[in-house]
Amino acid sequence: MNRKHLSCEAGSAPDTPEIPACDYRAENPFMNLAIAEARTGIHLGHGGPFGAVVVRDGTVIGSGHNMVLVAHDSTCHGEIAAIRNAEQHLGTHDLSGCELYTTGEPCPMCLAAIMWANIGRVYYGATIHDNALIGFRDEVFDRMFGDRRAFGDLLVPLDREACLRLFGEYRNLPKTLY
């Protein structure tokens, strides 16, 4: 397992032979890329099963996955990694006109980050409740921050079934929770 220190800005880690072939697919191609990001992360021991891509006008302009463990960075969730990666590519802190695809519904930190970045829509696979079922604290934090009615149609569910397959794959791997 690759445990060398990696920066949260690294973007997509290179695919390696350590990552087994995937036997499930999302219907949406961008969600498939988010799943591929997440699979890279979980099989290399980088963190939780959370990958994300930022898309503008049908083109991927940034991607990333959870690297909390390997980057020693509690803020390096998949969405934040993808946002930072996109912003580095574009040379701006403003992602107006962009959409984000993520394997798990954003936690409050990532949801607020999405708003600061002016991302207009988020497609997510697994729900906050699904995140809790694999051991993450998103749901506890989410309750403290209130519900999500104020966010209108910013958050759109998509391809939950494929993302639950990803979560199942993660559940069967040796891992460190945080």
Next chain:
Amino acid sequence: MNRKHLSCEAGSAPDTPEIPACDYRAENPFMNLAIAEARTGIHLGHGGPFGAVVVRDGTVIGSGHNMVLVAHDSTCHGEIAAIRNAEQHLGTHDLSGCELYTTGEPCPMCLAAIMWANIGRVYYGATIHDNALIGFRDEVFDRMFGDRRAFGDLLVPLDREACLRLFGEYRNLPKTLY
């Protein structure tokens, strides 16, 4: 003005002769360090007047300031910069036992980041409402995420007056809002 690209993980930027002497002080020494971080940031054009330090057992183990503009990173608020900096120094994603001092009450992104990092207490100067008065969107976002009653005594006000002097200093500088 130094506009070269800087990473959000850079930690404290070096002090330079461009930063004028400060004619106000916080009573708490750690808040003074957070103010010094913020002043470095605003005088170098890095972003808003938000600096932070992470403290463990009376020792500063991380610091940072808002570098949204210069780092092209919408997630690089002062608190997140300081958390990342502390975690890099310690080689961990877990800041249990640490406290954070910040010139402005954390926005929802930073507040959730503080919780993911397991920081036990936050001392803040200016309030969310003060942040809004100098043009930032914290208060709008904060309303969407509900109020802060669920956070108990995690958030402790401290040295607001000195931080409002900092905000006044910022207000008089040429700047870019976001």
